[in-house]
Amino acid sequence: MANQNGIDSLQMFTSKAEAVSCVVSQAASMSQVFDYVVDVCDKREACQLLIPGCEEALSQKAAGLCEAKRAKVVAAPNLSKRDFGSLKKKCEEKGILCIDEGMRDREHLAGIDIGLAVCQVGIADTGTVVLDSDSEEVRLSSMVSEVFVAVVDRKDIFADAFAAEKAVNRLILKNSSYTAFITGASRTSDIERVLALGVHGPLEMHVVILDKKNKKAGA
Amino acid sequence: MQQAKDLKTYREELGEAIDNTFLHNTMDKFARAYPQGRENAFTGLDPQALIAEVVESKDSAIGRMEELYQEFKKNAEAAGVQVHLARTAAEATDIITRIAREEGCSRVVKSKSMTAEEVRLSRHLAGEGMDITEADLGEWIIQLRHEGPSHMVLPAIHLSRDQVAELFSEVTGALQSNDIEKLVKVARRELRVKFAEGDMGVSGANFCLADSGTIGFVTNEGNARLLTTLPRVHVALMGLDKVVPNLHEALKVLRVLPRNATGQAITSYVTWIHGPVECKAARNDRKIFHIVFLDNGRTTLAKDPLFSQILRCVRCGACANVCPVFRMVGGHHFGHIYVGAIGLIFTYFFHGRDNAKNLVKNCINCQACKSVCAAGIDLPRLRRWSRAFRTRRATNWTPGC
Ligand code: SF4
Numbered sequence: 068m069a070n071q072n073g074i075d076s077l078q079m080f081t082s083k084a085e086a087v088s089c090v091v092s093q094a095a096s097m098s099q100v101f102d103y104v105v106d107v108c109d110k111r112e113a114c115q116l117l118i119p120g121c122e123e124a125l126s127q128k129a130a131g132l133c134e135a136k137r138a139k140v141v142a143a144p145n146l147s148k149r150d151f152g153s154l155k156k157k158c159e160e161k162g163i164l165c166i167d168e169g170m171r172d173r174e175h176l177a178g179i180d181i182g183l184a185v186c187q188v189g190i191a192d193t194g195t196v197v198l199d200s201d202s203e204e205v206r207l208s209s210m211v212s213e214v215f216v217a218v219v220d221r222k223d224i225f226a227d228a229f230a231a232e233k234a235v236n237r238l239i240l241k242n243s244s245y246t247a248f249i250t251g252a253s254r255t256s257d258i259e260r261v262l263a264l265g266v267h268g269p270l271e272m273h274v275v276i277l278d279k280k281n282k283k284a285g286a
Numbered sequence: 287m288q289q290a291k292d293l294k295t296y297r298e299e300l301g302e303a304i305d306n307t308f309l310h311n312t313m314d315k316f317a318r319a320y321p322q323g324r325e326n327a328f329t330g331l332d333p334q335a336l337i338a339e340v341v342e343s344k345d346s347a348i349g350r351m352e353e354l355y356q357e358f359k360k361n362a363e364a365a366g367v368q369v370h371l372a373r374t375a376a377e378a379t380d381i382i383t384r385i386a387r388e389e390g391c392s393r394v395v396k397s398k399s400m401t402a403e404e405v406r407l408s409r410h411l412a413g414e415g416m417d418i419t420e421a422d423l424g425e426w427i428i429q430l431r432h433e434g435p436s437h438m439v440l441p442a443i444h445l446s447r448d449q450v451a452e453l454f455s456e457v458t459g460a461l462q463s464n465d466i467e468k469l470v471k472v473a474r475r476e477l478r479v480k481f482a483e484g485d486m487g488v489s490g491a492n493f494c495l496a497d498s499g500t501i502g503f504v505t506n507e508g509n510a511r512l513l514t515t516l517p518r519v520h521v522a523l524m525g526l527d528k529v530v531p532n533l534h535e536a537l538k539v540l541r542v543l544p545r546n547a548t549g550q551a552i553t554s555y556v557t558w559i560h561g562p563v564e565c566k567a568a569r570n571d572r573k574i575f576h577i578v579f580l581d582n583g584r585t586t587l588a589k590d591p592l593f594s595q596i597l598r599c600v601r602c603g604a605c606a607n608v609c610p611v612f613r614m615v616g617g618h619h620f621g622h623i624y625v626g627a628i629g630l631i632f633t634y635f636f637h638g639r640d641n642a643k644n645l646v647k648n649c650i651n652c653q654a655c656k657s658v659c660a661a662g663i664d665l666p667r668l669r670r671w672s673r674a675f676r677t678r679r680a681t682n683w684t685p686g687c
Contacts, residue, residue, distance in 0.1 A: 083551065087550075087554075120471035120472060120474045120475040121475065123462075123468055123471055123472045123475065124458055124460030124461065124462065124472075125458055125460065125472060125475050125476065126457065126458040126459060126460075126476060127459075128476075128479050129458070129475040129476045129478070129479050130475075131479075132475070132478060132479050132482070133475065171516075171566055171567070173482070176478070176481075176482050176516075177478070178478075192551070193551045193552040194551075195552055195556075201563055201564060202564060203515060203563075203564045203565060203566055206511065206515045207515060207516075210508060210511055210512055210515070211478075228537045228540065228541070229534070229537060232533060232534060232537065235533065235558075236533055238558075239495075239498060239500050239533065239558050239560055240498055240560070241560070242365065242561060243365055243366065243560055243561030243562055243563050244500075244558070244559070244560040244561065244563065245514075245557070245558070245559050245560075245563045246557070246558040246559075246560075247511065247555060247556070247557055247558075248552065248555065248556035248557075248558075249554065249555060250551075250552050250553070250554055250555075251554050252554065253506070253507055253508040253554055253555075254506045254507065254554050255423045255424075255470060255506060255507050256440065256506075256548070257422070257423040257424035257427065257440065257441070257442050258423070258424075258427075258442070258445075258447055258450050258466045258469060258470065259312065259445075259446065259447050259466065260312075260315075260316060260319075260440065260443065261447075261466045263466055263467050263470040265470070265471075265474065266423050266470050266473065266474055266507045266508075266509075267421070267474060267477065267478075267507045267508045267509045267512060268507070268508035268511070268512075268554075268555075
């Protein structure tokens, strides 16, 4: 608890998240976060318009769901109106579709490129982010995206789960709630114990640590 | 699943398992890799001290299981959840079938749950004409092969990539290579459709927080997040032993469980659900949420001075990972439904002495399981006792069905 919010927690968080293959970076503003997201999305190769797995030989039904996708998509359902507007503008400049709802539509369920969510808590000793997922759109966008980008404020990073307990309880104890600890991409070792990422959810996870006091940070 | 009628048949089956080279190599590799992974995960921590905290926490919760259950029920109901208590395995499957009928569900998507295995839920729902899909990759594979899990955490550890490729070729009607990454992607696509079409999601739970009526579960694949989100109905099934007073006590277990199970500091996902959340496929945009608790002898067990400690089990699978007999023969011959050292004892209590009679002979009393158990259970000692019960019939205990 002593090092809550300190340099130690930040370093610990970064190294633990990287240990589970997260890409960790820092940003001094939401605008920098959005540049980062657009950049990651833009760099995804054109062939990745094809949804992961869709190049494989599939049953007719599964292949049917593959045909749904038409453009690169970024979903960011839990931003403020203003922030969403500025992300959307940056996306549109690159021809990327930016949405904050409609995740249940068949074409999005099949898979979107990037899900972006602002998380409420970080837990340093496991490299975990805690995401208020009460909204269905938030749950789905953080699951059906190929790349999940989590933003967490540096001041919300706690040393360990016990230090974060109060903050987590605040999320859980709402009248009805869905709270997610997320640590790295979706993974499995079910075939011959070989690690494979993206079995159901994201194939990649990125964490951007927001530090508004750090003017030098650049994601 | 081990179900040889007599010791002779059982020994023959064991012989076959020992001759299976793939199984042998896989189990050997796993037995060597596991201790290293576990040690790494506990670096800088004192595993025995953390386990001692789990023991204390779980013992205290088991001591007031009934009271905690009542508290959980009150709080969950206040949040809008329907809470059920099943005395037996059959009652549990009946309750869940009834829920499915009343809600008009026929397409069920399910995540991995040992409690669901304990009551044979999938077999039952399929028998009722429902279309049920196991969404955990390993569980899906063994479901397609009509097999039971051979390990609590790695249910398909007995299979090779070639066998999976062959299986997926059949399922998709298209030839699949044995490239694991590709096979995983094929499963991703095939199962995504099932999530999209499912009308009922069935999950287990690792924790039930009495002070709020919240359930918590750990997963790596994230399948449980999709199946508690997309279908309009969610049914969670768990044993009464999963109730803990609050988040704080659950976090003590969470600190040990993934480290002991898979050598991870934490699983990719830990999910906490409190009350019916938003679900745009449901009436009024609210999920229909049922929680079913299974007793199946747990209330009686909780009062037993010696055996109550088995209710501490957090299903990490470590007692199988370090067992030299498990390493030789694999899970299908070393358990009925529950596998490993704890499986020998659980089988006796939850699935009856007949199913346990051959299994308990497997223990060579090496004590490896005792030293690795996430919940500090004295497995060898209990195994000796359950064997004594079997031979002398010196118990008035009535095992579950
Ligand atoms: S008995 Fe102990 S080691 Fe075995 S699964 Fe349960 S908690 Fe893990």
